[in-house]
Amino acid sequence: MIRPLSRTALLALVPAMTIAAPAMAQDERRPIQAPKAPATPIADSYPAGAAGDGATTNGYNLSRWAEDWRGNKDPKKRNDIFDELKYVEIANDGDVYATFSGELRLRLNLTTNPNLAKGEAQRQDINRIVGGVDLHLGPNFRVYGELAHGGIDGQNLGTPATNLRNDLAVQQLFAEASGDIGGGIEGGVRVGRQEFTDGSNLLTSARDNNTLRFVLNGVRAFARGKRLRADVFDFTYTAYGSQGLGDDPRDKDRRFSGGVVGYAVPTDLFGKSKLYVDPFVYRLRSRAQVWGTTTAREERMFAGVRAWGDVGPVTIDWTVNHQFGNYDGRDIDAWQAFVAQTYKLGTSATAPRIGVHMDYGSGGGSFGTGKLKTASGLFGNNIYFSYGLFLTPTNFMGVAPNFTFNPVKSVRVTTEYQFAWRPSETDAVYRASGAAFARTQNVAGHEIGQVARLQAVWTITPRLALTGRLEHLNAGNAFTRAGYHDSMFGAGWISFRF
Numbered sequence: 098m099i100r101p102l103s104r105t106a107l108l109a110l111v112p113a114m115t116i117a118a119p120a121m122a123q124d125e126r127r128p129i130q131a132p133k134a135p136a137t138p139i140a141d142s143y144p145a146g147a148a149g150d151g152a153t154t155n156g157y158n159l160s161r162w163a164e165d166w167r168g169n170k171d172p173k174k175r176n177d178i179f180d181e182l183k184y185v186e187i188a189n190d191g192d193v194y195a196t197f198s199g200e201l202r203l204r205l206n207l208t209t210n211p212n213l214a215k216g217e218a219q220r221q222d223i224n225r226i227v228g229g230v231d232l233h234l235g236p237n238f239r240v241y242g243e244l245a246h247g248g249i250d251g252q253n254l255g256t257p258a259t260n261l262r263n264d265l266a267v268q269q270l271f272a273e274a275s276g277d278i279g280g281g282i283e284g285g286v287r288v289g290r291q292e293f294t295d296g297s298n299l300l301t302s303a304r305d306n307n308t309l310r311f312v313l314n315g316v317r318a319f320a321r322g323k324r325l326r327a328d329v330f331d332f333t334y335t336a337y338g339s340q341g342l343g344d345d346p347r348d349k350d351r352r353f354s355g356g357v358v359g360y361a362v363p364t365d366l367f368g369k370s371k372l373y374v375d376p377f378v379y380r381l382r383s384r385a386q387v388w389g390t391t392t393a394r395e396e397r398m399f400a401g402v403r404a405w406g407d408v409g410p411v412t413i414d415w416t417v418n419h420q421f422g423n424y425d426g427r428d429i430d431a432w433q434a435f436v437a438q439t440y441k442l443g444t445s446a447t448a449p450r451i452g453v454h455m456d457y458g459s460g461g462g463s464f465g466t467g468k469l470k471t472a473s474g475l476f477g478n479n480i481y482f483s484y485g486l487f488l489t490p491t492n493f494m495g496v497a498p499n500f501t502f503n504p505v506k507s508v509r510v511t512t513e514y515q516f517a518w519r520p521s522e523t524d525a526v527y528r529a530s531g532a533a534f535a536r537t538q539n540v541a542g543h544e545i546g547q548v549a550r551l552q553a554v555w556t557i558t559p560r561l562a563l564t565g566r567l568e569h570l571n572a573g574n575a576f577t578r579a580g581y582h583d584s585m586f587g588a589g590w591i592s593f594r595f
Contacts, residue, residue, distance in 0.1 A: 460492020544573030
């Protein structure tokens with residue numbers, strides 16, 4: 098049973114979504130073609146896919162404001178009503194226009210032994226409705242706004258988190274000014290509530306697995322040349338409520354700031370390649386951080402570098418960072434390393450890939466004194482370690498070989514088997530939320546467990562996709578000696594976006 102929207106939610110979402118409703122019921126008899134973006138005003142700009150706003154595929158990006166639909170100005174490139182909505186001209190000069198976007202996602206999650214505790218299975222019936230508009234007021238200024246509704250019903254739910262159940266929230270709302278600042282460099286500033294995904298997604302992610310996305314509040318400034326870019330930012334977190342538009346304020350107790358520099362490696366340096374090197378410095382200040390049995394102020398710095406991209410058939414994504422600072426008068430000294438690579442077995446776009454990722458997050462000191470060696474996962478993409486959200490890169494070490502293939506052109510299947518341990522036996526095993534599994538710090542044993550995973554994605558059209566996931570966590574001695582059990586997780590959802 099899907100929880101109905103409140104009257105307030107319906108009224109606010111109608112302008113963004115109802116115009117799309119009649120067309121959703123029609124047969125799409127003509128193939129949908131992704132629009133081609135026009136040439137950027139700066140001839141040699143930094144590659145868009147590496148600029149810190151996420152990758153765009155078939156015209157679509159997880160952050161909808163990162164899409165460029167100016168190609169739809171040409172009526173010949175519009176196939177249906179949704180293409181009409183991607184470029185709505187407001188002024189005849191073509192520089193004042195609006196792009197409408199939306200998403201409807203219906204999802205079912207099933208979990209045995211939820212929270213790894215022996216008990217009744219959990220079923221979550223989840224719906225997401227999002228409507229957005231990107232208003233361009235000339236070539237150098239725009240405003241983006243996005244409303245979102247999250248509903249959940251089911252069995253054995255407990256108290257759903259506010260990023261799963263929320264009548265209506267301003268998911269994003271910001272203004273951006275940008276343009277050529279001289280010397281072939283594009284510069285800009287973005288102010289307001291926004292997604293931030295600049296860096297390894299194991300540290301910074303909009304967390305699409307949630308119903309409502311992870312968003313921040315503040316300012317981000319950027320400069321982008323041909324091979325170099327730089328971003329600086331200062332944000333506070335968002336404290337979602339569960340009701341209407343008035344209960345999702347900034348969380349002033351958690352502040353995230355820093356900077357990223359990007360370098361596009363010359364494509365002929367390693368033969369034919371697309372490689373990027375991104376040094377970064379982050380700072381996270383929390384006034385009520387919990388480690389062990391203590392709640393105290395923490396100021397944590399993250400200094401690291403990410404190298405990622407393609408070299409022939411090899412794709413890499415390597416990140417290392419050192420975390421330091423102060424927690425309740427104690428020094429922080431923690432490390433993380435994420436090393437992922439795949440090899441393409443062929444030259445076609447659907448050729449299979451084999452790969453492995455090896456991940457490490459230090460632990461130690463959360464339940465003791467002296468240096469705090471427990472690494473923080475920031476707000477990273479934790480489904481990378483467990484679809485059931487049982488694991489995070491804190492006191493964690495894992496090795497996961499994987500294989501990806503396309504049984505048919507529009508279906509992509511990934512299989513993976515992960516072996517996981519904890520580096521410190523005197524520190525806990527940690528959930529995706531960052532909270533410790535109770536009692537795990539008191540038992541011996543390094544083995545967290547083994548995780549078998551399967552995911553299949555059927556891209557029916559660029560707008561419509563069906564996804565299924567299965568996972569079995571076989572609990573190791575670090576869990577079983579603390580009274581935890583194996584768990585099966587299954588999920589399936591259909592997502593329509595325009």
